[in-house]
Amino acid sequence: MVKVDCIRFNENSVDVLSPLENDVLKILWKKGEGMRVRDLYQILKKKRKVALTSVAVILDRLHEKKIVARKIEFGLGGEHYIYFSRCSKSDFEHTVVEKTVNRLIDKFGPVAVTYFNERFSKRGKK
Amino acid sequence: MAIGCFVGFVVDIDKVALAVISLSLAAFFLLAVKNFKLSTKTKIGLIYGHLILLFFPFVLFTTDFACGAMCMSCQNNTLALVSYSLPTALVLGTIAGFAVIPAFYTFSNKRQTRNREIIEFVRKYSSLLNIRMPKIYIMDKAKPIAFSFKSFRSAIFVSVGMLDILGKKEIQAVLLHELAHIKQRSSMLKFSSFMMNVLSPLSLLTRFHHDTSREEGEADRFAIRTQRTSKYINSAKRKLSEAN
Numbered sequence: 001m002v003k004v005d006c007i008r009f010n011e012n013s014v015d016v017l018s019p020l021e022n023d024v025l026k027i028l029w030k031k032g033e034g035m036r037v038r039d040l041y042q043i044l045k046k047k048r049k050v051a052l053t054s055v056a057v058i059l060d061r062l063h064e065k066k067i068v069a070r071k072i073e074f075g076l077g078g079e080h081y082i083y084f085s086r087c088s089k090s091d092f093e094h095t096v097v098e099k100t101v102n103r104l105i106d107k108f109g110p111v112a113v114t115y116f117n118e119r120f121s122k123r124g125k126k
Numbered sequence: 127m128a129i130g131c132f133v134g135f136v137v138d139i140d141k142v143a144l145a146v147i148s149l150s151l152a153a154f155f156l157l158a159v160k161n162f163k164l165s166t167k168t169k170i171g172l173i174y175g176h177l178i179l180l181f182f183p184f185v186l187f188t189t190d191f192a193c194g195a196m197c198m199s200c201q202n203n204t205l206a207l208v209s210y211s212l213p214t215a216l217v218l219g220t221i222a223g224f225a226v227i228p229a230f231y232t233f234s235n236k237r238q239t240r241n242r243e244i245i246e247f248v249r250k251y252s253s254l255l256n257i258r259m260p261k262i263y264i265m266d267k268a269k270p271i272a273f274s275f276k277s278f279r280s281a282i283f284v285s286v287g288m289l290d291i292l293g294k295k296e297i298q299a300v301l302l303h304e305l306a307h308i309k310q311r312s313s314m315l316k317f318s319s320f321m322m323n324v325l326s327p328l329s330l331l332t333r334f335h336h337d338t339s340r341e342e343g344e345a346d347r348f349a350i351r352t353q354r355t356s357k358y359i360n361s362a363k364r365k366l367s368e369a370n
Contacts, residue, residue: 037290053365
């Protein structure tokens with residue numbers, strides 16, 4: 001299960017991941033297959049100033065959050081990790097919404113449920 | 127000539143209870159290491175705990191025997207026996223840990239590198255340094271780390287994370303650094319000293335300190351001499367510290 005520890009509410013958006021985590025995941029989703037740290041770094045460095053070590057740290061963090069999986073492969077240059085996303089973009093977003101709503105209901109109980117009912121009934125009428 | 131006041135074991139309920147509790151806890155620690163997903167530090171702590179608890183009953187009964195043989199008042203005095211045997215068990219357990227923990231690392235990292243380039247490189251420089259070729263283990267860890275042991279059989283451990291972020295020459299610089307440590311036989315002392323400070327209950331009584339800066343400097347200088355540049359060892363060190 002994907003771990004969602006922190007959701008940041010900015011003025012115009014909601015961030016679940018850091019900007020670099022977001023960029024790394026976008027590449028993995030787009031690619032749709034496993035990638036090496038160095039391959040991800042080669043794509044990322046064209047977009048932003050980033051160090052290879054930072055990419056490795058971010059991938060390990062995403063692995064700890066269970067958002068990406070990894071396996072050891074033996075290839076050119078020896079043993080290395082292949083990282084791949086554990087779920088599609090839409091599945092990830094679904095999990096984030098599900099976890100957020102569940103936590104709101106756990107925390108605020110009937111207030112949250114009543115609010116969601118009102119919100120959905122208004123939307124239904126529209 | 128008297129050979130002692132009493133030579134033999136007096137098995138009373140207190141000593142038996144202490145021995146049973148100690149051995150049960152030792153068994154529990156071992157099962158925890160085997161079955162639970164724990165951090166390496168916790169596992170090492172549990173191995174130390176296991177060894178200390180395993181030694182304790184034997185030391186307790188031996189001390190009892192010695193007290194009897196030397197006509198000392200500690201015989202059959204459980205509190206006095208514990209106060210003698212516990213520090214002894216701590217020392218024995220800690221010393222045994224130094225031998226057991228490298229074996230634990232070796233058996234828990236069964237994956238040896240298949241990288242011919244690394245193997246041949248280490249073989250070549252082991253022969254030049256006149257040391258037995260160490261085994262090279264790959265650790266399934268994203269944190270870039272490398273260390274070596276000079277125990278029963280020397281071994282170099284490198285993490286996949288390290289291979290991911292270092293270039294070929296930087297990896298070679300790290301391997302040369304570790305080979306120099308094996309040649310110096312400093313890795314075990316360094317590791318033991320570190321473990322003693324971090325984990326051993328003995329560190330509560332005194333701080334064991336082993337200055338590693340001289341050995342580190344020498345290992346770096348060996349890598350620099352061999353590669354004829356400090357560029358690779360410095361960049362490897364920089365990357366390792368950035369990612370840790």
